Amino acid sequence: MxxxxxxxxxxxxxxxxxxxxxxxxxxxxxxxxxxxxxxxxxxxxxxxxxxxxxxxxxxxxxxxxxxxxxxxxxxxxxxxxxxxxxxxxxxxxxxxxxxxxxxxxxxxxxxxxxxxxxxxxxxxxxxxxxxxxxxxIESPAQPNQLVQILSPNPEDAGVWIYQDAWFNLGKLEKGSTVDYAIHQKNNGAYIFVIAGKVEVNGQLLDTRDGYGIWDTDGFTITADADAEVLIMDVPMNL
CATH class of the missing domain: 2.60.120.10 (Jelly Rolls)
Known part of the structure; x- marks a missing residue:
């Protein structure tokens, strides 16, 4: 769970x-x-x-x-x-x-x-x-998509770091939904709402709220208003 x-x-x-x-x-x-x-x-x-x-x-x-x-x-x-x-x-x-x-x-x-x-x-x-x-940070090809801005891989989109971490940024229109799959076992995700309101698996989050989720393969974000969210996918066990 x-x-x-x-x-x-x-x-x-x-x-x-x-x-x-x-x-x-x-x-x-x-x-x-x-x-x-x-x-x-x-x-x-x-x-x-x-x-x-x-x-x-x-x-x-x-x-x-x-x-x-x-x-x-x-x-x-x-x-x-x-x-x-x-x-x-x-x-x-x-x-x-x-x-x-x-x-x-x-x-x-x-x-x-x-x-x-x-x-x-x-x-x-x-x-x-x-x-x-x-x-x-590049704009997504389609609206209501997540954009990778950081990863462990120099060849990937965005910047890279010395850690098995992936950051994604999303600008979501009210009513839109995106699914996020956590990248690897033993990682969790911390969702930070830069602007607007979203729900993560039913948990309501307002502007500048943060929500961590782990021991799961992924989650769903639904925009209750036009929103911008940052997802930080990081190892939980150091």
């Missing part, structure tokens, strides 16, 4: 630093909940809003797969690997921190906030050479 966990938007940890407003689905920084440390290999899911012209100064990471998905605005990235890039709305960025990197992230626009999802996934291979990648 499928196991599930519901994390409503209002139950998330909150940090307000003035220039940064962040909601933490899982324990992060000063927010700690022993029941919400991770979902399998998914360690961090932060819903960040950075004020115009502000950002994160140089800071280190190691042995973590770090994914950013831009929702509104432009995020300016610089790192110790020599990469300098703008992450635009509708793009996904990944860094394999591996043996260690330093980077900065700033809002390129001085007048408007930038909104993005910051996601950390535990790698299945430690101390790799750090790497960076960034791609535009």
């Amino acid at each position: 499928a196991q599930t966990v519901l994390h409503t938007a209002a139950s998330r940890g909150v940090a307000d630093h003035g220039w940064l407003k962040s909601h933490h689905t899982f324990s992060f920084s000063s927010y700690f909940n022993p029941e919400r440390v991770q979902f399998g290999a998914l360690r961090v899911l932060n819903d960040d809003e950075v004020a115009g012209g502000r950002g994160f100064g140089e800071h280190p990471h190691d042995n973590m797969e770090i994914i950013s998905i831009a929702l509104e605005g432009t995020l300016q990235h610089n790192d110790s690997m020599g990469n300098s890039a703008n992450i635009e709305t509708g793009e996904i960025q990944v860094m394999s921190a591996g043996t260690g990197i330093y980077h900065t992230e700033y809002n390129k626009n001085a007048a408007e906030p930038v909104k993005f999802l910051q996601i950390w996934v535990f790698p299945n291979k430690r101390n790799v050479e750090p790497r960076y990648d960034q791609v535009k």
Whole structure:
């Protein structure tokens, strides 16, 4: 029988630093909940809003797969690997921190906030050479389809990471239904509703709610309103 966990938007940890407003689905920084440390290999899911012209100064990471998905605005990235890039709305960025990197992230626009999802996934291979990648998320050929934006395979659509994880993004019209098959045994899926309302196997989810499901082969998503959803398919046993 499928196991599930519901994390409503209002139950998330909150940090307000003035220039940064962040909601933490899982324990992060000063927010700690022993029941919400991770979902399998998914360690961090932060819903960040950075004020115009502000950002994160140089800071280190190691042995973590770090994914950013831009929702509104432009995020300016610089790192110790020599990469300098703008992450635009509708793009996904990944860094394999591996043996260690330093980077900065700033809002390129001085007048408007930038909104993005910051996601950390535990790698299945430690101390790799750090790497960076960034791609535009392609629109599906047909409406109400899921688009793969991340996988373990460099040849596949989207970016890739050092983990048996698959991310899919879907923009669904009200009344539409999509079926999702979990990629491999011992993986689970964490569904995050970016916008709108959906039902997952009958469980109603509103904007910014998260829902984890495992010990199952798959599930069905039905859009109760026009919606955008992110599905993160990750190993449950590390």
